[in-house]
Each structure stands twice: as C-alpha cells, then as structure tokens.
Amino acid sequence: xxxxxxxxxxxxxxxxxxxxxxxxxxxxxxxxxxxxxxxxxxxxxxxxxxxxxxxxxxxxxxxxxxxxxxxxxxxxxxxxxxxxxxxxxxxxxxxxxxxxxxxxxxxxxxxxxxxxxxxxxxxxx
Numbered sequence: 001x002x003x004x005x006x007x008x009x010x011x012x013x014x015x016x017x018x019x020x021x022x023x024x025x026x027x028x029x030x031x032x033x034x035x036x037x038x039x040x041x042x043x044x045x046x047x048x049x050x051x052x053x054x055x056x057x058x059x060x061x062x063x064x065x066x067x068x069x070x071x072x073x074x075x076x077x078x079x080x081x082x083x084x085x086x087x088x089x090x091x092x093x094x095x096x097x098x099x100x101x102x103x104x105x106x107x108x109x110x111x112x113x114x115x116x117x118x119x120x121x122x123x124x125x
Contacts, residue, residue: 003073003078003079003081003108005071005072005073005081006071008071008081008106008113009069009070009071009081009083009106010069010071012083012104012106012113013066013069013083013085013104016030016104017064017066020054020062020064021061021062021063021064024051024054024055024057024062025051025054025055027050027051027054028047028048028050028051029047030114030115031046031047031050031051031114031115031118032046032047032109032114032116033045033046033047034046034116035047035050035114035115035116035117035118036116036117036118037049037050037053037054037118037119037120038117038118038119038120039053039054039120040120040121040122050118059091059092060092061091061092062089062090062091062092063089063090064087064088064089065087065088065089065090065097066085066086066087067086067087067088068084068085068086068087069083069084069085070083070084071083071084074105074106079107079108080105080106080107080108080116081104081105081106081113082103082104082105082106083103083104083105083106084101084102084103085101085102085103085104086099086100086101086102086123087099087100087102088100098122098123099122099123099124099125100120100121100122100123101120101121101123102118102119102120102121103117103118103119104117104118105117105118
C-alpha cells in the first residue's frame with residue numbers, strides 16, 4: 001500500500017494541533033497503550049497517562065503555529081511515518097511566542113494512524 005506520507009503528515013498535524021488547542025483532553029484516541037510521550041524531561045507511556053500529562057500542563061489556553069513540517073517514511077516496508085515539526089506556541093495571555101520542536105512517529109492501523117512516539121521540546125535561544 002502506497003501512502004502519500006507528506007499529505008498524511010500535513011493532515012495529522014493540522015488535526016492534532018487544532019484538537020490540542022481546543023481541548024487537549026480529547027487527544028487520547030490518537031495514542032495506544034504502547035505509545036510513549038517524552039515531554040521535555042518526563043516520559044510517560046500509554047494513552048491514559050499521555051492525556052493526563054497533557055491536561056496537567058500549567059496553562060489554560062494555547063495556540064500552535066507550525067513553522068516547518070518534514071515527513072519521511074519510517075520503515076523500509078512503508079506505512080510508518082516520522083513527522084518533525086517546528087513552530088511557535090502562545091500560552092495564556094503571554095505575548096512572546098515560545099519556539100518548540102515536536103517529532104511524531106505515526107503507525108498505520110486500520111485505515112488511519114496512531115501516534116507511537118511523541119517527543120516534544122521547547123527551544124530556548
């Protein structure tokens with residue numbers, strides 16, 4: 001099965017950040033029990049733990065702006081996709097955007113994808 005990995009990456013990140021910015025408690029269906037999130041220095045595994053971590057972040061409002069989006073097939077047999085995102089986020093009433101990088105490893109499942117790995121880092125200058 002041939003997948004347009006660039007299109008999947010674009011659709012996924014648009015959906016992910018819209019959902020995150022609107023209600024991050026609803027992101028659980030994108031993860032599985034085997035999924036892992038590294039957020040800054042903490043690592044959590046499993047959809048429930050990942051959502052708990054995201055919901056516990058110390059801000060009410062957030063807005064993501066994607067600056068760059070790169071995608072590659074992540075296995076020789078195809079299917080898996082690695083997505084690297086850089087961008088800016090505005091939290092609460094903060095005027096200065098914070099730069100961030102995020103990497104997603106997407107794995108096909110049925111006619112969709114789930115996030116197997118999610119690595120997030122703020123980029124300090």
